[in-house]
Amino acid sequence: MNGMGEDTGFEVVIVVPRRRRKEEGDEIEKNDCVEFLVRELKKAGLIVERFRGVPAEFLKVAAPMIILGHAAAELQLKKLTYIGMELQFEWDMVEAFVKQPDGSLFSWYERYSCFRHLLYGIVNKTDSNIALKYDDKEVNYEKNKSLLKMLEIEGVVKQVFPLHDEAKRKQLLRKWALNWLDFTWQPIDEIYSYFGSKIASYFSFLGMYTRWLFFPAAFGLATQLVDFGRMQFLVLPSFFVFVISWAVFFFQFWKRKNSALLARWGINYSLNDCKEMASDVNEFANEFNYVDPVKNKFYSSRPIEKMSIQADEWCGILRKVKNNAIVVFGIICLQLPFELAYAHLYNITQIEVLRYLLTAAYLIAIQYYTRIGGKVAVSLIKCENNQGEDSSAASLVYKVFGLYFMQSYIGLFYHAVVYRNLATLRKLLIQRLIVSQVLENLIENSIPYVTYNYKKYMALHKKKYDVGSPMAKNVRLSTRVEKEYLKPSYSASIGANLEDGLFDDYLELALQFGMIMMFACAFPPIFCFATLNNLTEIRADALKLLAMLRRPVPRASATIGAWLNIFQFLIVMAICTNSLLLICLYDQEGKWRIEPGLAAILLIEHILLFVKFGFSKFVPEEPAWVRVNRLRNRAQARDLYSKQLLRSITKKLEHKGD
Structure with missing residues (x-):
């Protein structure tokens, strides 16, 4: 003690x-x-x-x-x-x-x-x-x-x-990773204490997202099982409106929960306000040439080199634009033809076995392609003028997600728009969501296990045949430190130092969210599969962190960061794609005339865009108690810095008088 x-x-x-x-x-x-x-x-x-x-x-x-x-x-x-x-x-x-x-x-x-x-x-x-x-x-x-x-x-x-702390690790294993009876319940405060704010925020988001998925999953299942009679033609538009509204409100309530978590953990509670006021105080105090008693730093009255700072700022912006243009050019000129060729070959191939072989070859090839693209994105952001690690990580997220967005959805867009083959589209949705996510879960949990056992075998094998070991036959790993040393670290698949393994976990969630949202009207029960997958994902990710990997290095981030913008972008894309799907669906099945049907769907699209950008302000982003405490602390901080400034100015004037 x-x-x-x-x-x-x-x-x-x-x-x-x-x-x-x-x-x-x-x-x-x-x-x-x-x-x-x-x-x-x-x-x-x-x-x-x-x-x-x-x-x-x-x-x-x-x-x-x-x-x-x-x-x-x-x-x-x-x-x-x-x-x-x-x-x-x-x-x-x-x-x-x-x-x-x-x-x-x-x-x-x-x-x-x-x-x-x-x-x-x-x-x-x-x-x-x-x-x-x-x-x-x-x-x-x-x-x-x-x-x-x-x-x-x-x-x-x-x-x-x-x-790893063995006592806390075993406690979390028992209460969290191996507790399958409580479904989405998680000890978030204990996760925060053990893993840090970034991982705790991820599991809090995953748990809330999974709980909210029960609502569209139930509605989507009802659209397939219940006969609505003469009102059947209104089912899909109603489901479309419900899903978009659900997504908008979910992210607003997530922002509220995230701000409440930060307040409970004492993170960024009033730091931003204090920093703003401190910068104002320092800027004003520069005119008096005084020594800051907090930082013990001398402020001179030399003018700031505005032209040099502006030149650096615009050079950084131009470098970022150049790098983004390189990524977009690579997607359009390299990945887009590859994706369209696969979608076309899949559509004209009639033998089911050949389709599976074609898909397997495509998945193998695309893995190498996206891995190369991720490494290119990492090298590009190194020459950008990003302000800190968080800004660099956000730039990396946007660039890499652009590659995966094209990879994951272009084939589905192809079948939905060019061929209007909704049966094939549903089959592809089931194949990519169920098969791909099941395989990803198996791979991400089996690779650490296989890697650990291989390293363990090589270490014991090397020791066994070491001439200087008298007890070579009985050699074994006797401590948990040795075992943890051989376990793989929690790192991103692209090998970036800016992001840990949460990069892959968030990417998996974003791709799933985009698939179920953008093609919701093509196959409403797809939300049921996503819910079941996420219920398994919570416990599988917990087990992976606690039993299969080393204890992750903690990160300072306490929000989902740039991924929130990715999810918001996918909601807007979902409004556009589902509107197009409804037009294709009702025109093909002949239940609506295309003229009034098109007008009605365009009206729904505009209403949902209003919901997205208007109702997002309806729910406050932070609870009232958090806002009241923040305002109170801001007032206290203002008083503190004002008194500090007055004392410093008084001392400076007294010194000049002497």
Whole structure:
């Protein structure tokens, strides 16, 4: 236990290669890299536990709460206080800061940030370089260089990754991943405490989305099972109106829930308002040339180089336009002909076996194509002038989704518009939604299992035939740290550092949402299949995170980010495509004359566009209690910064008077 009453556990692991020594009893030199690293970690106040495993040597690292507190102060972390404002953390005023829902002082993201600051903050503060050795390798530890970073570059440190908390992991397995009786219920606060805000927001969104899917699923099933008699011709238009209205209200209520979650977790509660006022204060104070007592920074009265800033701004905009044009050009000139060729060959092929073979070849080819497109998008955003990691991640989402949008829907558009073959369209919807999502779930859960077992087999096989191992026949993985080291990390399939595995999970949801929304009138029961798939997806994703993968590195994001714009775009596309489907359907079956039918459907389209852009303002994006607290905290923050400004100006004027 630490001074704050919290358990101090080993949460980070440093992996180094096993020594290539002739005998286990050989003495390790004093300037050995690993020995030096352990000593420096302990000097920094960290708790280190080391042992030699089968695949490598491991250093488990823990930290007393006071050490994490001082690291948080050095990082100038903003935390919510009991007066409702987010202020810079100070260890001396620790009792003033609000604790997490689980009672801990820091969130998982804050703790991991402090750990990284402590680990990579160990630098050579001497006046000369230090010569270190590792086996027969000599390493030069330069002045003012990070020790851990240098060891990573030299290959002495293989990996640094967060470690699962076994007690909390088993508790979440029992209450969440293996709890199939509660359907969509999830312990969101516990997920937030263990995985961080970004993963917790994803599962909160997935759970709410799945619960709301029960309504269109029931309506869609009724359209197939119930005979409405002479009112049958109104069923599909009514279903169309209901689905679009459902989607609009769902996302408005999701925004409300997301803002409530942020308030409950103490994230961005008043930070944006404080930052705006702080920038206003600093801008006004520049005219007085005073020293800011908070940042201890001298403000000069030099004019801002407006032309240089504007030039950088417009160059960044032009680079982004150029990169977007490259992506659009690639979609139109490369992917579009490929997709249309597949759709045409599928339509003219009469033998069902050949159709399945053609689809299999198409899916294999498109996987490589989209993977290449994702890597191109990653390389493009590196030369953009994006403001921070979130902006770069959003740019990546838009570019990659453009590739997947064309891949997933162009064949369906082809059959719906060119051939008006609704029977084939329904078959393709069932095939792509059911078969593809079932296969994706099997693949995304089986690949980590296969990867882990393969790495485990190779590590044991290598140790078994190691000449220097006297107990080679009985070798096995004895600790959970070794097992976690061999497990794959939670990463995106495109291999980007900007996004973790949630990129693929959100992409899967967005493609599913687009398919069920844009072709809702062609096959209304498709919502039932989506509901069943998502009920399985909740538990499968939870099991994957808790049992098959390493503990993910926490991310600061607390919303679904750019994906919200993707979903909103798909709603607008759904209005257009379903209107076109209704025209094709009623014209082909002869139940309406095309002239009045077309006028009625166009009227419905305009009404739904009004619903989309008008009713989205009908439901407030944040609950009233969140808004009231935010306004109250904004007033408190304004008073605080006003007093700070007045004190600073007074001191400056007194100094001039002296």
